[in-house]
Amino acid sequence: MSVEENNLNEMLLLRRQKLEDLKQMGKDPFKEETYDVSNKSDEIADNYEQFEGKEVSLAGRIMSKRGHGKASFADIQDSKGRIQLFVKVDNVGEEDYEHFKTYDIGDIVGVVGEVFKTKMGEVSIKVSEIKLLSKSLQILPEKFHGLKDQDLRYRQRHVDLIMNPEVKESFILRSKIIKAIREFLDDRDFLEVETPILSTLAGGATARPFVTHHNTLDLDMYLRIANELYLKRLIVGGFDKVYEMGRMFRNEGMSIKHNPEYTAIELYQAYADYNDMMDITEKLVAYVAEKVLGTTKINYQGKDIDLTPPWRRLSMEDAVREYAGVDFSQIETDEEAKAVAKEKGIEVTDGMTRGHIINELFEEFGEAHLDQPTFILHHPVEVSPLAKRNADDPRITNRFEAFVNCWEIANAFSELNDPIDQKGRFEKQIEERESGNDEAHMMDKDFIRALEVGLPPTGGLGIGIDRLIMILTNQPSIRDVILFPTMKPIGENKLEESETEE
The missing domain is CATH 2.40.50.140 (Nucleic acid-binding proteins)
Structure with missing residues (x-):
């Protein structure tokens, strides 16, 4: 010793x-x-x-x-x-x-x-x-060297809050941001609701779920990866505007913008479409920034960002043309698309189609250019199993993702309300799961039956709350806006060493 x-x-x-x-x-x-x-x-x-x-x-x-x-x-x-x-x-x-x-x-x-x-x-x-x-x-750590180790600060947030009072200010802002989001929606007659966190199916998104087991029922259950399918059931049941803000869980990688347990909001409005959701998205973000920060012009990590509506709108195919130099109006077949993907260094796997490759090229070459608020529109149907097809081009959907600081902060679409089409989409997703894609959507027969009762034309929107808070509070990591982020456990002796090391 x-x-x-x-x-x-x-x-x-x-x-x-x-x-x-x-x-x-x-x-x-x-x-x-x-x-x-x-x-x-x-x-x-x-x-x-x-x-x-x-x-x-x-x-x-x-x-x-x-x-x-x-x-x-x-x-x-x-x-x-x-x-x-x-x-x-x-x-x-x-x-x-x-x-x-x-x-x-x-x-x-x-x-x-x-x-x-x-x-x-x-x-x-x-x-x-x-x-x-x-x-x-x-x-208290300051007795020796101050609480400087970032990893230890996340593990011992209670000490971090004592020794670094500025940390508390970020979480006070977080609370104000969440309150402002609720104010914006409540003032527009949206009803806040609660839906299950545990379910027998992991639906509403393409992601790998956490699995648990219910002892009394003797069956496996999943922590929700999204609350979409339950909220749309409420629209079927007669509510016109609903939203839920809460924890989602995805058994995926961790990074400065990914935590396995995170906060998101989803909202749905009957008799609306993805254009209405774009309007809500840019107005909501601008409202929150103005309410909490007093301005829609912010600086994130040295980068000036203007959140003032209207935001730029760009189709995914146009983004691929602009940033990857590939014009998909001239590419009609899967084989042609695969050849172009290989030329661009994109890994081509079994089952990939023209639509998959458009999405891959956008993610590889397009996202990094979207510093300022931008709506990317009309995703391929292959990567949008719950979105309504575009009437003029059934290969794409009436969907958008909103990007700020090159990050996706929102995802929305005109909801697919055709139960026959939806069942076919789920079947395609099952084929992908059988081919090894464990993030593909599961078949949800009960949701199909709900659509058969009749879902009115509906617009739906999901926003990643933690990423939005990162941007509005100028924090470099998602762990800086989650009080107790997910951390790999370390041994008691190792923790004691971390507390006292110079």
């Missing part, structure tokens, strides 16, 4: 001994249940003239201490910021002052005192009463 590790263990043991001593004196801090807090730190600091000379009560975590014989200074941090305490033996009494001198960085205290300014002009509290409300048995 290193000298540093030995010192750390001794300090941790000392904290536990202090707790035991407090218990022996009948001052167990963990027995405290409430504390009367009259004000927060920022309220006092920002309105000093109103509070000068007045008595206030606060509670917070000790973040620093400076002792000077019979008088000491300390900084406490509450949910709104930090404020300085002036603790003097003449004001709190000798016994409480001696106890205060034993308090550690990280301990949570409640204080009563008078608001004043020091000679240095710092707003402070002249403490008349101080009480230990919770004993910290761990040592």
